[in-house]
Amino acid sequence: MNVPQPTPAASRVKPAWLTRLRGLLAVPVAVALVLGAPGLAFAAFTAKTTASLSVGTYKVPAPASINGTLQCNAHGQKSAAITFTDFADVDRATGYTATLTPPTGSPAVVPLTGQGQNEVTMTSSNGKGTYTFTLTAKVGSWTGAALQQSVTC
Structure with a gap:
């Protein structure tokens, strides 16, 4: 084999x-x-897109005038009161804020629309000293310069 x-x-x-x-x-x-x-x-990453955007600035001015009186009250403890019926509108304003600030303590704050505003009275009584009233215009969330008046009681 x-x-x-x-x-x-x-x-x-x-x-x-x-x-x-x-x-x-x-x-x-x-x-x-x-x-x-x-x-x-x-x-793949160089595609360009552009959006149209216009930018501007606007300085919110203070109201030009107010029709009212700011005076001291001597009823017991010294205080101040302001009463106003009208104020000059600010162009583009969406609202206003009136503030009466005493020499000490918390201020009195009143939001206003400015359109057909009736008589407004604000009083603050925190003793003698200088009371300051300010009126500011708002455009959206921006707050403008203040129209300011003071009285010493």
């Missing part, structure tokens, strides 16, 4: 021309990726 001797399987060696071809193709592909990928990313 003849038993053939086992022979090792032939190794799979790639032909030299195939290895060289892969090497030649790998270089241009690598260069294209290195140079092309950042360009693609740059192109």
